[in-house]
Amino acid sequence: MSTSAAIQVSDLAAAIAKGERAALAEALNLLDDRRQAARQKSAALLAHLQSEYSDNCNHLIGITGPPGVGKSTLSAALIAVWRKRGLRVGILAVDPSSPFSGGALLGDRVRMQTNSEDDGVFVRSLSSRGQFGGLSAEVWPMCIVMLAGFDIVLIETVGVGQREVDVSRLCDTTCYVAQPGSGDSVQFLKAGILEVPHILVVNKKDMGAVAQRTLSELGNALNAEHPDGQWQVPVLATSALNGSGIEALADVMAHHHQSLQERKQLARRRGSYQAYWIHKRLEEEFGSFGIDKLGGEKALLEQLQSQDMDLFKQYDSLRQQCCNGEVDKHESDND
Amino acid sequence: MQRDRPWLMRTYSGHSSAKASNELYRTNLSRGQTGLSVAFDLPTQTGYDSDHPLARGEVGKVGVPINHIGDMEALFDQIPLGEMNTSMTINATAPWLLALYVAVAERQGADPGQLQGTTQNDVLKEYLSRGTYIFPPEPSVRLTTDLIAYTVKNIPKWNPTNICSYHLQEAGATPTQELAYALSTATAILDAVQASGQIPADRFQQVVGRISFFVNAGIRFVEETCKLRAFSRMWDDVARNRYGVEDPKQRRFRYGVQVNSLGLTESQPENNVQRIVLEMLAVTLSKNARARAIQLPAWNEALGLPRPWDQQWALRMQQVLALETDLLEYGDLLDGSPVVEAKVLELIAGAQQEMDNVAAHGGMVACIDNGYVKRELVQSHTRRMRNIESGDLKIVGVNCYQETATSPLTGGEESGIMKVDELAEREQIATLQAFRATRQQGAVDDALALLRAAANDGSNIMPSSIQCARAGVTTGEWSEVLRGVFGEYRAPTGIDFVASDRSESKALEQVRERVRATSDELGRPLRLLIGKPGLDGHSNGAEQIAVKGRDSGFEIVYEGIRLTPSQIARAAQEEGVHLIGLSVLSGSHLELVEDIHNELEAIGCKGIPLVIGGIIPQDDARQLLDRGLKAVFTPKDVDMNIIMNTMVTIIRQVNGLEPLA
Incomplete structure (x- = not known):
């Protein structure tokens, strides 16, 4: 992503965190948008929000x-x-x-x-x-x-x-x-x-x-x-x-x-939502065959929860694995 | 030769201000009208003063604004209430308007006990059709019963409630449904009066005898006549068997009528004249089921507000039938006709079954909240709309024989409709503020305290309301106290119930394809906001568009009725919609659209296109388009596939997409 696009994303994220209505609306529209450019921007925005603005207090x-x-x-x-x-x-x-x-x-x-x-x-x-x-x-x-x-x-x-x-x-x-x-x-x-x-x-x-x-x-x-x-x-x-x-x-x-x-369970729970979401999407796209290829549901969810990665990065890397038929655990672990 | 006395002849009217309406009433009376029928504006009907933010654009539009006793006094200036028969189309605020009427009669020196007239006072149908309710069903029924109990004891010749099947038909009811829901409403109200314990058992027959009805007559006039015969018989049966009324006079089905406005067309509007006349036949032909009072719409209602001349024409139709023809010289023309009898029996059987369904769903009041009746009505209405669209239901000049020569009636400077004085709202607000400044605040506060106490402790609401009227309380203040005690309510909407259109018509498939293609190009599903700004509660049109939008593949955010411009703008932003569709039938479109434009601009959403549907005169439509509105749909746009296609085209244009092949 270019520098100016990164600034845009961080500005948008900052405005969202301040609760600005126009920024919220723009971000939600963006997440709805399936076009390639929008998807890239969405991924960057979510990554930014997850790293900068998620304190699990809410x-x-x-x-x-x-x-x-x-x-x-x-x-x-x-x-x-x-x-x-x-x-x-x-x-x-x-x-x-x-x-x-x-x-x-x-x-x-x-x-x-x-x-x-x-x-x-x-x-x-x-x-x-x-x-x-x-x-x-x-x-x-x-x-x-x-x-x-x-x-x-x-x-x-x-x-x-x-x-x-x-x-x-x-x-x-x-x-x-x-x-x-x-x-x-x-x-x-x-x-x-x-x-x-x-x-x-x-x-x-x-x-x-x-x-x-x-x-x-x-x-x-x-x-x-x-x-x-x-x-x-x-x-x-x-x-x-x-x-x-x-x-x-x-x-x-x-x-x-x-x-x-x-009980310090909130962060763990939040991680599980993301794992569940990714699992559902992969299952939808590739069926149980795809999930099996990734080591089955249980292993997949465990793997996802143990990673500290942003949503789309995890999703895209697993998608790639399904498409290529290659499961290279080391690479995805270290990414 | 012995002729029957003609029915009461009225014209539903009122506009701009109490003074202007008073002049109109006196003109109408001098032209042979025999009673008055008062139309109130929407702020008065929904309990707001003329200077309330929600009243903006609505003051004096669909009727007269009445804020306080001064307005009411001006409305009946030089009209002695002791001799007049006045029908007031008022529901949620009926006790208040009756209180004002009583207080004015007192000031005129008339005996309130001798007053004659009608308060519509049927809130249940407001939840289903007209939308001018304020409170939840239970306290609303309580206000209705309070008014009934009060008048039976104190104003015995008053018709305290006019149970309306009229608006049910406008909302889509078939004749069977009209019969069933009106009669179920009547029994619900009578049961509530009985349960309130305000009327001793030996006087309850009188209450039943004071119940009257307000019905609709559509263009299928044979069936409509049979419907009225069925009504008479079924009401007689209810009065005798459910309430033990022995005196046949007290069991008589007394009704007034406004013939169908829903069926009046904007295209070739002169054809409405013959529609109105035929519909009038339906309610006069059969002597045993003849209307007590008739008001006819004007031929140009689908275009905008009628002028005095248009109303005179409607009155003359009645006079010709009553005075020139020989109709009133005979007994009942239909008695003994096996065809009529068979039809009547069929309607009664169907209505009886539907009444049983209502009872099985907990009765009419429960059916408001659980949505049963609304669902049935919306289904009937949707069926009707789909039949018009497919051409199975023929409407001359609309979906067949559309070719027409230029009409001399709609030409000319005023385009064949009345223009409301644009200064009326400002003048009304000035009068109101001056009135507030001159009254005695102490008396106002005391009266409002009495009202609040009565609302809380369950005693009859009328005496304290009359006290409020005398003290100079305003419509908004009276309603605000009751809002505080009873709360506000939003009835189930029609959109919750309509099954998807599963017909695979080519036109619909085409629309879906265009919606899909445009969604793909814009990256996300096309989203529309549909809502009604202002106080007009006629939501059927908006709901039909919402349902059609879903069937066409749009994601529809339905925002409902009584919205401020700022609410609409902010909802559009939150929901990320591609287009906003407004519906306005009250004539307040110019002000409301301007305000919504400004609000959108203020929050940085100027780019979201706006379209509007409603009763919009051509001149106004041109003005709206000049100011940036993207499309205006009026009653002549019956093909909803075209409306959907237009919206897709607009979305494509504002987003810079090439036109689709």
């Missing part, structure tokens, strides 16, 4: 759950609480794309109703773009950008079973929102279809007895210790409509984040 949160459960309204209520606490919030709102046209209707923004005069909130809607389980390929790179500029980054996505696996592997804290009166979440949990979230929420507690019953059913169905270890999964009731339970939810989220930091 919090990456995923909110998922079935459609119509009130995730967006809940997110809006949480945003209000965080803003009151002086935290800056970036949101990636993911909606499914149409399998027929590839187009998408992204309606979370209208449901979220944030105060758009507020410079401390930034919402980008994304389409799942028909791939990658629940999340499109752009989500992790966009998270890297958002994490550089905000105290809290929230990914909101529809999930009704295995679909939310993606989000749980890309977030520090995953929060599953269940519908009162619907036994689905309980069944999914019991059957192991639902990845155990860090926090379970029954929204619409204004529904009274129905919500109460779902609350206790979920409590019973849960093996209260999270598979990560050292975390008791809380089950909370909220009502986005009248705002009750939202402060408590924000507290529990902060508590989980703190516990990750105290």
